[in-house]
Amino acid sequence: MPSDPPSAAELQQERQRALGAALCFFSLLAGYYVLRPVREEMGIEGGVRQLQWLYTGTFVSILVVVPLLSWLVARLRRRAAVPTIYALFVLNLLVFWALIDRVGPEARVVLARVIYVWVSVFNMFAISLFWALMADVFSVAGSKRRFGVVAAGGSAGAIGGPLLTAGLAESLGPGPLLLVAAVLLSMATLGIARLGRWAGSEGGDAPGALGGRWWEGATLLLRSPQLRAIAGYIVLFTSVSTFLYFEQANIVEAAVHDEGERTALFAQMDLATNLLALGLQALATAGLIRRFGVALLLLSVPVLSVVGFVALAVAPVLVVLVAVQVLRRAINFALARPAREILFTAVSPAERYKSKLVIDTVVYRGGDMLSAWAFAGLTTLGLGLSAIAAVGIPVAVAWGGVARSLGRRATAARSDAGSAGDGGA
Template sequence: MSASLPSAPRPRRSGLLQSLANIRRDEWMAVAVAAAFFFCVLTALMLLRPVRDALGMSRGMDAVRWLFVGTAVVTLAVNPLFAWLVARLRRFPLLGTTYGFFVACLVGFWALLQFAPGAIGETSGQVFYVWFSVFNLFATMVFWALLVERFNGDQGKRLFAPISVGGTLGAIAGPWLTAQLVAPLGTPALLLVAGGFLLAALALAWWLLRLLPDRSGVPRAERDAPVGGSAWAGLRAVFRSPYLSGIAGYVLLMTVMATFIYFTRLQMVAGVADDVDTRAAVLANIDMWTQVAVLALQLTLTGRIIQRFGLGVALAVLPLATAIGFVGLAIYGSFVVLVLLEAANRAVQRGITRPAREALFTALGREDAYKAKAFIDTFVYRGGDVLGAQVEGALGRLGFALGGLVGVVVPLAFAWTALGLWLGRAHAQRTTPDAPLLMSPPAASPRRSVGAAATTPQQEPTP
């Protein structure tokens, strides 16, 4: 880092934005556009998720566990195709291809529901479940990959939390829109509404791509060029890098725990409701109130925890909260406690852990930011779903039920906590302490660009 950088003038900060989050005056437009982008993506996803869960439960819990396996297989098959597109397409065509494909699928499902309702059955419901689960991961992964590339490590710690508020508002708006629109428009129309939000997200992505390169001082042709490389580069990078392997392990443990909660929820919901519409309504209400808790966390604690205590502590909060919640559920065993556990788990995961976890990727190069991240956020994530579903099912068949599940959760939570703390230290070692500001004009001395180029890998730590 140049010696002249510390004395360079820092951008002024706006009072209102600074009171809510550590956003500098020259960053607010990028934060607002990124938050609106995330709002549209999460609104589209949450419009449809209660329907997916209700359809998945129609053939029982064992069928849902096998749907997890099918989702993991499809996700693994799609990963090389996505990496191939990353290697060959410029940034906006890549985004357009990804979101355009999902919009086309939504139109196809709408046409099937609208013009051939007699063809809809359990099999088509399972196909939609698997498709939506893959769509859910890739839609959010592409969003975060773009942010990881454009923001540096310092900005990731400061800005990802307020940007996540946009996604939380979308996650609240989605179930609300489902409840408001399903009666007057019908279920098929919800697919088109979700597609419209994805198209709006694509327009905002174009705006974000135009905004950030222009203000970072890096030529657009250089920043938006195809990444290149092999379609399997991301998978190889995860197994070769202790840092990436650590992130993968953290995600794996996180999804195993989330799957334990998911199946516990489905079993309790199945006990209080026996038809698809009622189950969908109950699940939608849980989702909505959970997102309200997420929003409260994001507006009050997230940014402060990350900035004051660092990424390691922020990553350790979720495993500790999950372990405490499962112990409480084992003691009381009520539906109310389950809702509180899931709300707390999701609130911490999305309000604190997700921004911290995404900030870990700001220490990576462009290729890893897309390819390795895609492998971790999709296949490793779904692999954790499969592992968690099978472990939960095996414990249930052995008669251990919730007590046996707690015996698995608590030891895993301690390992998960230690891994989160290590990742926080590893990120600090891999990034330059005084990272340059995102959108400040270049000073007389050379500065690095946003995203991966704004960080300097240090010696690879060993877990």
């Protein structure tokens, strides 16, 4: 039987929650996008030749942090666990801010590396925790009505954060920006604590733990051809992304010598990426998915990556690097990532939640780490940036092959589902 429609009072309360959640998401993503350019600068300060160690540190930290967060969530109601974890993030930022401009040069290098790893770990959990809580705050019907508003708040934050950083970076430098990010995340934490009072009131499972047992997700991943193919896609995606990221670090280090100017440049790249991605999401994503399915969208970034590597092999200079990175990241956010998430609708709920956690953390960061060491090995062999970009071309081509295979599977699955539906009509 259909449920009774919500009353006017319930809709009003739902609107208030959605507005509060949108403001929280704005603060969260604005804070992250203040931190992101700082992280890139910390990677350069920590030593471009040491980036592979930072990737290794990030991977090891992920393996340590996930069980710790799972332990915390298992012992606290989610409405308390999420703001508690966020408060710990804010405390970490305040410690970094207190130290960064007060330590000596050698300690500054160490701290830069710690901050780089910390931000890389933070961004893997903060948004997942936010949406986990939102699933408890809103009913299924309410989420369909209001999550668009919440997501819009995040999109505004993803634009506001880089805009703020681009305006402040050259005059303030990275240190004070950590305090700006801490203030924004504090605002998000207070809002989430307030929203948490409604967790479970719409039928959500507030006391439950997030994710699942690690070995269950890994076992399901190894058993499923579809999940193995998705994992292969992710490994090749991270390989291409890491090669381009290392090219970026080397080119920017050589072209821009002031730390404030570098931080501002990274913020401007984030701003351009997010504006372009938002425009594509608003104007193209849904229509392209309806017309072409996921196959074309999955192929979009591998094809662009091949073009980007060719361009960098010919001219490894700043203007080419910026154009390649902005276009590639925007198309990934707007087209390829939604298509990738659609692939998980074709697997079981257990595979969707448990194995996805493994793919999004261990496989993703593991691919990052292996690719970082591959880049370091190529530079040790004496290859320059042009030659390494040329090495990236066949990797991107292989990635395109996996994307094409996944797209064909998704198209076939959709056709089978449509045939089954027609047969049962």
